Amino acid sequence: MRSLAIALLAVAVAACDSGPKAAPDPYANIELNSPPAKVTPERHKGPYSEGAALSTGAELKPLDPSPVKTVRLDTTHKVIEIMPGVRFAAWTFGDQVPGPTIRARVGDRIKFVMTNRSDEAVGPPQLVSAPMMHSMDFHAAMVSPSDKYRSIAPGQTIEFEFVVNYPGVFMYHCGTPMVLEHIASGMYGALIVEPKNGYPTKVSREYMIVQSEFYTKLDPQNRRVDGVPLYVLDTERLRASQPNHTVFNGVHDGMVRNPLQAKPGERVRLFVLNVGPSKTSSFHVVGTIFDRVWIEGNPDNQFRGMQTVLLGSSNSAIVEFMIPQEGAYVMVDHHFANASQGAVGLIQAGPKGEEPAPEHHNIAASATPTDPQAVKGKLDFESKCLACHSIAGGEGRKIGPDLLGVTKRRSEDWIARWLKSPEQMLASDPTAKELLTKYNGVPMPNQNLSEEEIRQYLSYFRFVDGAEKK
Numbered sequence: 047m048r049s050l051a052i053a054l055l056a057v058a059v060a061a062c063d064s065g066p067k068a069a070p071d072p073y074a075n076i077e078l079n080s081p082p083a084k085v086t087p088e089r090h091k092g093p094y095s096e097g098a099a100l101s102t103g104a105e106l107k108p109l110d111p112s113p114v115k116t117v118r119l120d121t122t123h124k125v126i127e128i129m130p131g132v133r134f135a136a137w138t139f140g141d142q143v144p145g146p147t148i149r150a151r152v153g154d155r156i157k158f159v160m161t162n163r164s165d166e167a168v169g170p171p172q173l174v175s176a177p178m179m180h181s182m183d184f185h186a187a188m189v190s191p192s193d194k195y196r197s198i199a200p201g202q203t204i205e206f207e208f209v210v211n212y213p214g215v216f217m218y219h220c221g222t223p224m225v226l227e228h229i230a231s232g233m234y235g236a237l238i239v240e241p242k243n244g245y246p247t248k249v250s251r252e253y254m255i256v257q258s259e260f261y262t263k264l265d266p267q268n269r270r271v272d273g274v275p276l277y278v279l280d281t282e283r284l285r286a287s288q289p290n291h292t293v294f295n296g297v298h299d300g301m302v303r304n305p306l307q308a309k310p311g312e313r314v315r316l317f318v319l320n321v322g323p324s325k326t327s328s329f330h331v332v333g334t335i336f337d338r339v340w341i342e343g344n345p346d347n348q349f350r351g352m353q354t355v356l357l358g359s360s361n362s363a364i365v366e367f368m369i370p371q372e373g374a375y376v377m378v379d380h381h382f383a384n385a386s387q388g389a390v391g392l393i394q395a396g397p398k399g400e401e402p403a404p405e406h407h408n409i410a411a412s413a414t415p416t417d418p419q420a421v422k423g424k425l426d427f428e429s430k431c432l433a434c435h436s437i438a439g440g441e442g443r444k445i446g447p448d449l450l451g452v453t454k455r456r457s458e459d460w461i462a463r464w465l466k467s468p469e470q471m472l473a474s475d476p477t478a479k480e481l482l483t484k485y486n487g488v489p490m491p492n493q494n495l496s497e498e499e500i501r502q503y504l505s506y507f508r509f510v511d512g513a514e515k516k
């Protein structure tokens with residue numbers, strides 16, 4: 047009798063426990079086995095990246111249906127262009143920064159191969175750094191790092207495979223010490239793993255956004271590429287976490303110059319990965335709200351109606367949103383210090399507007415300063431002056447004058463005095479007073495510029511006006 051009561055009680059408790067029928071854990075049967083990695087002295091000589099699952103830019107190819115993804119990403123050392131005029135001695139996967147995006151689905155097997163080709167001359171050989179060891183670390187894999195992620199020497203090839211168990215947008219990167227230097231030199235990319243049955247929503251566009259930092263300084267040996275000074279890794283800035291470029295997809299303001307496309311009424315899916323190496327991203331799109339945010343790119347981790355998504359180093363998210371109307375939708379790292387260093391892009395919906403894009407400078411991208419002072423002037427102009435000035439010619443549509451041709455209509459001495467102290471000039475200088483009247487009595491605020499900064503703006507203006515003459 048008593049044992050029957052206990053049995054009944056047990057049944058009742060069990061029934062309570064299960065409550066509404068619990069869904070089976072989708073991650074209960076994950077694949078944890080993989081054969082050992084193979085390292086050989088064979089050097090691959092063909093393309094630096096190969097595989098049907100790879101996309102090389104922001105635009106993503108649809109999922110390749112094959113359950114086995116064969117992927118080659120060779121490492122190279124090459125000079126990349128972070129922004130017009132800034133050529134940087136980088137290290138790469140697949141000969142590009144960021145490396146190509148790999149796209150797979152839960153349960154797929156990734157067969158990866160990589161030759162360390164850092165000893166090959168890609169571009170002017172005297173400009174790239176000495177050959178060295180490299181490795182590959184996939185955050186999407188569950189494997190022994192001491193086996194799969196070991197470093198290989200120049201000329202060697204490593205091969206290994208693994209099954210992707212969790213959906214997500216996963217970072218891959220070189221894990222060879224100093225890891226910080228290898229990542230900051232450009233050795234990173236994304237591996238997207240779709241849920242087994244795809245995403246629960248339908249979208250019109252899919253794009254990959256990789257945020258990263260660059261820490262650059264002028265080459266102490268004063269080497270040049272195509273007449274432009276070479277920049278190299280600034281290890282002091284790197285250790286102090288003080289990047290001078292924070293960018294999307296490897297290029298300062300790159301997607302401002304070449305916006306992503308969409309149409310009003312479309313639903314857009316962005317795969318956003320912050321590779322750091324050391325900064326946090328506060329990813330935001332001006333003019334819309336994220337309908338869904340899947341933290342780390344897994345629809346199990348869902349938020350609705352978010353304005354911004356916070357991504358630490360190597361965190362990711364899928365964000366989806368509607369494009370409400372025609373216009374230019376600005377993607378930014380809402381840590382605006384980062385945005386001002388280049389972490390800005392545009393989604394252009396409908397015809398390109400007349401107005402210059404926010405945070406963007408509107409002279410042709412081909413107009414590239416080579417003098418480092420002018421490059422600095424251009425960067426500072428974009429962050430401090432662009433709110434009130436254009437530099438495109440014509441009347442301009444901003445609070446202050448368009449500054450194209452300013453070195454022709456004013457003496458450099460006048461401009462220097464103006465920048466030093468607009469309030470003094472407005473009180474005493476007749477030209478300045480005239481300008482104030484023309485610009486609706488709005489005085490330009492003192493920008494607290496140092497002599498050095500004033501020299502940099504002047505050399506930028508001089509450059510723009512010189513380039514304009516041609």
Ligand SMILES: [Cu+2]
Nearest residue numbers: 180220222228
């Ligand atoms: Cu490396």
